[in-house]
Every structure is written in structure tokens, then in C-alpha cells.
Amino acid sequence: MPTQIGLISLGCAKNLIDSEIMLGHLQDEGMTLVPDPELADALIINTCSFIDVAKDESVGTIIEAVNARQEDPAREKQKIIVAGCLSQRFQKDLPGLLPEVDAFIGLDQVTDVASIVRKTLNRDLEAEGSLDTVTEKSRYIPDYTTPRFRLTPQHMAYIKIAEGCNHTCAFCIIPKIRGQHRSRTEESIVREAKGLIAQGVKEINLISQDTTYFGMDKWQGLGNRPKPTSGVDSTRGESLSTLLRALDGLEGDFWIRLLYTHPAHWSDELIQTIAECPKIARYVDIPLQHISNHMLDKMNRKTDGKYIRDLLKRMRDGIPDLSIRTTFITGFPEETDEDHQELLEFIKDFKFERCGIFQYSKEEGTRAHKMEGHVHHATKKKRHRELSSAIDEVAEEINEAQLGKKKRVLVEEEGIARSMWDAPDIDGRIFVPIDSTVGEFLEVEIKDHRGYDLVAK
DSSP states (O other): OOOEEEEOOSSSSHHHHHHHHHHHHHHHOOOOSSSGGGSEEEEEEOOOSSSSHHHHHHHHHHHHHHHHHHHGGGGTOOEEEEEEEEHHTTTTHHHHTTTSEEEEGGGGGGHHHHHHHHHTTTOOHHHHOEEEEOOSSSEEEEEEEOOOOSSSTTTEEEOEESSSSSOOOOOHHHHHHHHHEOOOOOHHHHHHHHHHHHHOOOEEEEESSSSTTTTTSSSSSSGGGTTTOOOOOOOSSSHHHHHHHHTTTTSOOEEEEEOOGGGGGGHHHHHHHHOTTTTEEEEEEEEOOOOHHHHHHTTTOOOOHHHHHHHHHHHHHHHHTOEEEEEEEEEEETTOOHHHHHHHHHHHHOOOSSEEEEEEEOOOTTTGGGOOOOOOOOHHHHHHHHHHHHHHHHHHHHHHHTTTTTEEEEETTEEEEEETTTTTTSSSSSETTTTSTTTTEEEEEEEEEETEEEEOO
16 A cells, blocks of 8 residues: 555745655655545644744644554554644754654755655654754755645645845844745746646745845845845846736736735835736735834834835836735834834825734844833734724725726636736635636626625626
């Protein structure tokens, strides 16, 4: 009997691709993928550890699997393997904290997963302890030839265009987990996109820790590295603009969505590229985190409020029918009532088409962890409620303005679709006639709205 593998994937889309790569390699090695964990010879849990909530979910999922194995005689010999960001971040501590786990895989071991599974199946946990394969620094980056078993619907896929991050935001642990920024080649990404389109994919979502930094790590010499907020052009080599134009030139009926951009590296050229490329979705995901100069400086965001306001104006002026998606952090250390009020007014005035708010999470290993002036949890909750209320009011206005408009949508599942303004698993839905064909584009007219969702005919 072939080895049966179960996998639980937690966290973001970047983590999902790591899961798909592991499954692709396991399948190539003749192992069988099973949907039910209790049927698996080895259960892989791909974890997230970005913030406390993600860590809690990851640890809870691991403990749940361990308990299920202890309680079910049929799972007595099942091996539990923990992969992903939790393993990478806490590589020195996890084997001691979770001795019931049979093996730990880091971010650079996703292509070695089949051999690690075989070694784990042949080990005695009680006699030999956990198998720890995690390396100290992450350097891996996928290619178009990398085996992958997609977990997304047939009509939608993610492409990871780079790995790691060169930013040093005070609240973020990602660079320490995933390493420095490493861009793929433009050719590799275009070849992967061609393959996905040939398989019937209608939506390609470009992701990385910072998609706007694409190609910049390959520019030779520090003198060629653009300074934050100075703008980026493609005259020195590959950039996000050259990549988008190459993807837009591919044959087929599809659209491309741009996720995880950083405000510091936007340029007029990138704005013009999106405006001129019809297959690039009129949707920009640009986490701003705050608008107060005081907070942006404390967060080490390399931008200020004036720059952000000017950039957003240039985006809206330069790209017709644009939807801007952003997220903010409330309750960062030393955030004052004045900082909070400035953010509140900014959300009300700018009226982002898509917006989210997160309470600051104190993460060990970040610069912010050691800062003084941490905001009381009750204050954070109060500010979160006020900001969420403002976001809800703006969303109501935005949806009201959509009534009577015609939109092209991609049917996600029976009776549910998304427009260019709606990223998968993040934004709202559009209810469409139930007989619409899943995975196909549809022209609809918006007739009503319900909360964050629209109703169309």
C-alpha cells in the first residue's frame, strides 16, 4: 500500500503555496493524499506564527492532532509532522515544548518532504526523539518547474513571485522567519502563469512578502538600489512593472491581481502600467498600517503621512475604477489619542473601497517587543471598535454607490461570484443567479447589497 498523507494548511496564501509544493513532491514520490486526517500514515501540519492568534491556532491544531492519535487506536502508529513558520521561528524550543511531535520541517525543507516522511515513518519517537530538520536561515525560492498540487479552485491560483523581506518594520517577525528578499526571474513567473492559464485558470494572484520589491534585489551595486519613497522604474532591469506587462501580454481570458504591495516602492511607472494593462485587476492591496507620522516613524515604515496621501491620490487619478484595499494597526506602542483620531478621520475621509483593522500583537523578537509605552488592552479594544465602526460606515457608502452598475465577475461557486474588487478569502461576495457556471466570467448588474456583499442579476 502506498503511504497515505494528510495535510492541514494554516495561515496566509504564501503558506498555502508551501503546502502545495510539499503535496506536489509527495505525489511525485508515489504517496497518496487523503482528505481525512484519521486515514493518514503521516499527518503534516503547515503552521503560521505571524501573530499571537496564528500561533495559538497552530499550537491548538497540533495538540488536537496529538490528542486524537492518543484516543483513537486506529491512529496509534500515525506520525505527526509540524512544518512551516512555527517550526522555523521556534526551531530551538519546539522539540522540547512538543515532544509528542515526530518531526519538524522548516521553510527550506519543503522539497525534501518525501524523504523526511520516510525517515519519520521508520523512527521510534520514544527511543529516538523528534526528527528536527529545520535549518537556521531560509534561502529557498520556488521555480516554474517546482512540483505543485494546487489546493485552490480550478479557476484560481496564486503565484509566489519572491520570498523573504528586506523591510525592518518594528512590529513584524517575517524577515527573521523567511529571510531576506529573493526574487524569482521574470521568465520563471511568466512560464508558470502560461501553464496555469493552459489549465483553465481565470485569476492569477501575485503574492510575496513585498511584491513591489520584485527584481530590485538583483540590481547591481548599492548605487542602483532605489531609496524608499523615491519611486522605482524598470530602466535598470526587471521590476514589477516589466513583470505585469509581460503577464498582460499572454494570450487568454483571465485577470491578474496584485497583492501585498508596500507603499515605499510605488512609482508613477507602476501606476501607469496598471492603467494601461487591461488584464491587471483594478485592485491594489497596499497595507499602510497607520497615517500618523508619529506612528509611522515608530513602526519604521519608511514613509510619512504626506507621502501616503499623495501616493493614494496619484493612484486614484491614474487608474480608473480602482479599488484600494488596505489594513491598519491600532494600539501600537506609544499610540496617543491624537494618533488614533488622525487615523479615524483618515479612514472616514479617504473612503477605502476595502479596509481592515488589526489590534497590535506584541511579538517576541521584534523591535516593538522591547518598546516602552505599550497600550492597555482595553484601550486597544475600544480603538478597534471605533475604527471598525468607521470602516463599516464607509463600506455601506461604497456598496450603495455600486447599485445599478454593471460588473464583470468570476463565478466562485454556485450562486457566488467575485469582481475585480474582491480578492479571494479576503473581501466580500457578489450573489449571482444560481445557474451561473462556476469558473467562468459573467456580466452582471448590481441590484442590492447586504453588509459587505452585493446582489446582482
